[in-house]
Amino acid sequence: MIAQRQMHAGEASALTMSALAALLEQRTGQRIAANRAWRIDTALKPIATERGMASIDALVAEVRGGGNAALADQIVDALLNQETSFFRDAGAIETAAEAIATVATGRPRIWCAGCSTGQEPLSLSMALTEREVEHELIATDVSGHAINRARAGRYSQFEIQRGLATMRMLRWFDQDGSDWIARPALVRGINFRRSNVVLDTPPGRIFDGVLCRNVLFYLAPDLRPRVLDAIADSLRPGGLLMLGAGETVIGQSDRFAPSKRFRGLYELVAPKPAA
Amino acid sequence: MKSCLVVDDSKVIRKVARHILEGLDFTVSEAGDGQEALDACRSKMPDVILLDWNMPVMSGMDFLRALRTTDAAPRPKVVFCTTENGVAHIRAAIDAGADEYVMKPFDRETLASKLQIVGVA
Numbered sequence: 029m030i031a032q033r034q035m036h037a038g039e040a041s042a043l044t045m046s047a048l049a050a051l052l053e054q055r056t057g058q059r060i061a062a063n064r065a066w067r068i069d070t071a072l073k074p075i076a077t078e079r080g081m082a083s084i085d086a087l088v089a090e091v092r093g094g095g096n097a098a099l100a101d102q103i104v105d106a107l108l109n110q111e112t113s114f115f116r117d118a119g120a121i122e123t124a125a126e127a128i129a130t131v132a133t134g135r136p137r138i139w140c141a142g143c144s145t146g147q148e149p150l151s152l153s154m155a156l157t158e159r160e161v162e163h164e165l166i167a168t169d170v171s172g173h174a175i176n177r178a179r180a181g182r183y184s185q186f187e188i189q190r191g192l193a194t195m196r197m198l199r200w201f202d203q204d205g206s207d208w209i210a211r212p213a214l215v216r217g218i219n220f221r222r223s224n225v226v227l228d229t230p231p232g233r234i235f236d237g238v239l240c241r242n243v244l245f246y247l248a249p250d251l252r253p254r255v256l257d258a259i260a261d262s263l264r265p266g267g268l269l270m271l272g273a274g275e276t277v278i279g280q281s282d283r284f285a286p287s288k289r290f291r292g293l294y295e296l297v298a299p300k301p302a303a
Numbered sequence: 304m305k306s307c308l309v310v311d312d313s314k315v316i317r318k319v320a321r322h323i324l325e326g327l328d329f330t331v332s333e334a335g336d337g338q339e340a341l342d343a344c345r346s347k348m349p350d351v352i353l354l355d356w357n358m359p360v361m362s363g364m365d366f367l368r369a370l371r372t373t374d375a376a377p378r379p380k381v382v383f384c385t386t387e388n389g390v391a392h393i394r395a396a397i398d399a400g401a402d403e404y405v406m407k408p409f410d411r412e413t414l415a416s417k418l419q420i421v422g423v424a
């Protein structure tokens with residue numbers, strides 16, 4: 029009920045709204061109400077218009093009952109908050125790069141979970157390469173659209189300068205009209221994949237570090253411990269986790285503890301509990 | 304509180320920048336061209352200068368070159384802020400001693416992130 033009241037329903041019916049909430053939660057584990065700024069109308073109107081549909085109700089009716097998977101994908105994409113920027117939260121990426129390079133025994137292997145349009149893994153890759161640390165980076169997101177954009181490495185003028193130092197922009201990107209495109213040398217080392225942190229199981233014990241920033245916040249609370257558990261399983265002993273600035277593992281998982289050596293990161297402490 | 308000198312011949316841009324900068328806890332002063340900016344720096348050197356490129360009387364580049372020949376200590380940070388968005392312009396600004404470069408239009412987050420990058424925010 030509360031969730032529905034917080035949604036800005038605009039013209040869409042209550043039935044449409046609950047169908048949308050269900051669709052989003054099924055596909056991504058996200059609660060629509062967690063993001064108060066969401067305006068369903070603004071997000072979905074362009075899709076309805078593009079398809080010549082008169083209303084959001086008509087649009088959602090089309091996907092209810094599992095019909096039209098491509099359209100459902102497009103709707104889910106439009107409802108996701110994909111806000112991101114280069115080197116988001118001053119110093120965080122540098123800290124992560126430094127810390128992960130320190131704990132890794134060989135070539136660091138890192139997973140960016142919920143990487144959106146790629147600014148986060150690209151930032152991490154820049155920071156590591158500038159430290160002359162060869163690395164393997166896997167970047168995943170539930171949104172196919174976001175992953176395609178990340179793979180293309182093309183950013184608008186507005187996106188490129190948010191958080192990115194000019195020297196880095198000149199070193200790592202080429203200008204194309206008013207866009208900026210990541211150099212192949214930067215993108216080549218990153219394996220972008222569409223994958224869902226709630227439904228897909230990551231490979232076990234292979235990562236030295238996982239960045240899962242500003243993703244858990246939007247998830248239904250009961251899913252957060254599960255996702256943290258899957259992340260813990262994917263880390264090798266001594267591996268590190270970085271969450272978003274406002275996120276914590278406290279009260280959600282006892283397999284991590286705040287790192288004493290690296291501020292803002294969590295260390296894997298507890299082994300997998302016996303089944 | 305850090306101080307910022309906003310150098311732009313557009314009153315509107317100065318106003319927008321002032322609004323953002325005051326929100327970021329800067330004390331703000333303004334200049335309408337490079338010469339006015341040099342005069343302002345001679346009387347009180349700011350921590351950071353937000354600098355437009357094309358201005359009457361003295362351009363941003365001429366101002367920057369003049370500023371970098373004075374040995375003011377501590378050296379103020381200079382963030383170019385202009386509609387010139389080509390690589391050649393950006394490189395020229397950096398070569399002339401700019402610390403950062405913002406392409407107009409910009410918003411609060413972009414400016415805040417650039418000020419953080421140069422170490423004044």
Ligand SMILES: C[S@@+](CC[C@H](N)C(=O)[O-])C[C@H]1O[C@@H](n2cnc3c(N)ncnc32)[C@H](O)[C@@H]1O
Binds near residue numbers: 141272
């Ligand atoms: C707010 S963005 C954060 C991006 C980046 N990590 C950052 O901090 O800047 C959240 C991202 O998580 C993705 N996401 C949401 N639910 C997901 C899920 N169940 N599995 C994988 N990614 C998900 C969204 O598509 C979106 O791109």
